[in-house]
Amino acid sequence: SLFKNADLTTFLTEQAKTASWLASNCSGAFLYAHAGLLDGYTATTWAGGEPRLQREFPSINVIEDRNVVVDRNRISSNGGIPSYQGALVLLAQMSSKRKAREVFETIQLNRLIPWTEITRYLPEK
Template identity: 90%
Template sequence: MSTNIVGKISLLIALVLFSLPAISAEKHIGILVYDKVLTSDVTAPAEVFGVATRKSWFSDYKVLLIGVDRDAPVVTTEEGIRLTVDKTIYDDLELDALIVTSSYVMDTLFENKDLTEFLKKQAENVSWLASNCSGAFLYAHAGLLDGYTATTWAGGEKQLQREFPKINVIEDRNVVVDRNRISSNGGIPSYQGALVLLAQMSSKRKAKEVFETIQLNRLIPWTEVTRYFPEK
């Protein structure tokens, strides 16, 4: 094959590659996990975003379960389900969204200085911070809800307000959105919180597609999600 032909082929390949759309860098949605975490606080967003990542419009995202302990590849939830950890708070992580979960006893987490620093560092870079149930207390202890409106586990709102008066705590509302902070009551409402977050990261139409894919429409109408969308 002559040098001239080889040159033309190389030029053609270069032109084709240059004309292809750039491949988006992989983005990450982190979900905090640890022993005795409440299962639904993890599995609800993991299912919502896991389904979304299998859609062409969200395929550049990946869900990561982020552990609190440096050497604990597996955690066991309060309900006895074993979860494999993808990364830990000690890894160098670039997240687009961080979802903080809860457990019945969280004092050791509040006292974990490494975890607090991790939350503060992520808050400087992520697009979204979300919490389920008493996960809001983790953000509160790190000062990341000061000046924001938020909620926590149903029945724990007064405690959150009393302990952190700089937060505007909302009662009797499953999901609260304030700028780039989203908080939910946890448990089953974690699905609503995850869908609200997904809608903010994509669109209402696409979030509804996931809502129907997981058949949540068999239990509640779509309006039970859209009612928590922030007013534009």
């Protein structure tokens, strides 16, 4: 039903014109895809939903079996714990690796995964 919401689609499209970053988590990639905001980009969605995203939106290069995908100013991630990874990658891009690591340790994500599970998704600069 959200795909039929013209106001939402317009809002996403308008925001994308000036936003520095667009980030989606889980099925949120489908909202961006429906608005055409992932056309020509590489992205992911919830674990197991990638084939559907690829089938429904063939102009997106959909990656399977990867928690976080960064393509230019688009970040997409699977749901669950990978959503934290995507958020920390976004934070590192918007501020710094140092601040992202501080949050990583503050929320005690370091008890579940090593820091390298965040930095591996950061684009090389």
